[in-house]
Amino acid sequence: MLQTALHFSHTLLKEVIQVGDTVVDATMGNGNDTAFLAELVGSNGLVYAFDVQEQALLNTKKKLDELGLREQVRLLQQGHETIETVIAKEESLSAAIFNLGYLPKSDKQIITKPDTTKMALDALLIRLKPKGRIILVVYYGHTGGEAELALVQEFSQQLPQEEYSVLTYQFINQKNNPPILFCIEKKNS
Ligand SMILES: C[S@@+](CC[C@H](N)C(=O)[O-])C[C@H]1O[C@@H](n2cnc3c(N)ncnc32)[C@H](O)[C@@H]1O
Numbered sequence: 009m010l011q012t013a014l015h016f017s018h019t020l021l022k023e024v025i026q027v028g029d030t031v032v033d034a035t036m037g038n039g040n041d042t043a044f045l046a047e048l049v050g051s052n053g054l055v056y057a058f059d060v061q062e063q064a065l066l067n068t069k070k071k072l073d074e075l076g077l078r079e080q081v082r083l084l085q086q087g088h089e090t091i092e093t094v095i096a097k098e099e100s101l102s103a104a105i106f107n108l109g110y111l112p113k114s115d116k117q118i119i120t121k122p123d124t125t126k127m128a129l130d131a132l133l134i135r136l137k138p139k140g141r142i143i144l145v146v147y148y149g150h151t152g153g154e155a156e157l158a159l160v161q162e163f164s165q166q167l168p169q170e171e172y173s174v175l176t177y178q179f180i181n182q183k184n185n186p187p188i189l190f191c192i193e194k195k196n197s
Contacts, residue, residue, distance in 0.1 A: 013189040014107075016177055017143045018044055020191050021103050024141050025049060032095070032104035033057040034088040034128055035120060037111045039068030045105070046077035055081045056095060058088040061118060064111065088128035091135075100137040108156055109147030109187075119152050122159035129163055133194075142192040149185035157188065164190050171195055 011019060018041075025031060027050040033042045036059035045055045059065060065083050072078040084094065088106070095101075106128070108120045132142055148157040164174045177189040 010179075013145050013177055013179075013187045017041075017105060017145050017189055020141055020143055021045070021105060022048065024139060025103050028052045029102040030054045030056070030099055031102055032088075032091065032132065034091075034104055034106040034132075035059060035108065036064050036068050036083070037107060038064065039071040041105050041107065042068050042081060043071050043075055043077055045103075046072060046081050047075075049080055051080055053080050056084065056091075057081055058084050058086060058091070060085065060087050061111065061114070063114065087124055089124040091128050091131040095131070095135060097134060099135055100140075101132065101135045102137055102140045104132050104136070104142045106142075106144040107147070107187075108144060108160070109153060110150060116150065119150065120156060121152070122156050125156060126159060126163060133192075136194045138194050138196045140194050144190040144192075145187045146190065147185070147187045153185075160190055164192055167192065171197075 025048040029049050031045050031049060033045055036042050036057040042055060042057040065085050072081055110116045110119045144160055146157050146160055148154055167174055173193045175191050179186050
């Protein structure tokens with residue numbers, strides 16, 4: 009069976025992340041991706057996890073404690089637009105993941121936004137190592153979602169093909185706006 013966008017995002021991450029790597033969860037939410045990344049990098053690796061909501065940090069911390077994965081995660085209650093100041097330029101990232109939209113069963117007004125998503129993407133590209141991947145799973149059915157989808161599409165399409173490969177993964181015959189996955193991979197320099 010074809011993988012959902014969410015499942016495929018984990019497949020793409022697994023292919024490039026090694027034990028000991030440094031990676032980013034740009035939208036922590038309930039910590040599903042954070043826990044997945046923490047497992048892949050192991051206790052000698054590092055996951056930077058960002059979210060603006062206190063509840064996201066509480067839920068993620070609980071999940072990581074239960075799974076014994078807390079040690080390798082830096083939980084940050086701040087927007088991913090601060091990546092530029094939080095992560096040194098010399099740090100080399102093998103992967104980053106975004107789930108764009110709002111946190112299910114939570115405040116639907118707190119959504120990711122095009123401007124701040126772009127700031128995060130600009131900062132991540134500089135820090136991404138060759139063969140590293142940035143994955144965006146874009147939910148766009150809510151108010152404001154189409155604008156964010158447009159930003160991600162434009163941003164990825166204008167990346168020079170000599171330096172990056174970009175793919176989208178999308179079910180085109182499904183109702184209710186299933187998420188669209190984008191994967192940006194840096195080529196060997
Ligand atoms: C679709 S949810 C993420 C779901 C998450 N991956 C999980 O496993 O549960 C999007 C999250 O982005 C967060 N968010 C909104 N604006 C943000 C920003 N500027 N920086 C980081 N996170 C942000 C929201 O608070 C929300 O928790």
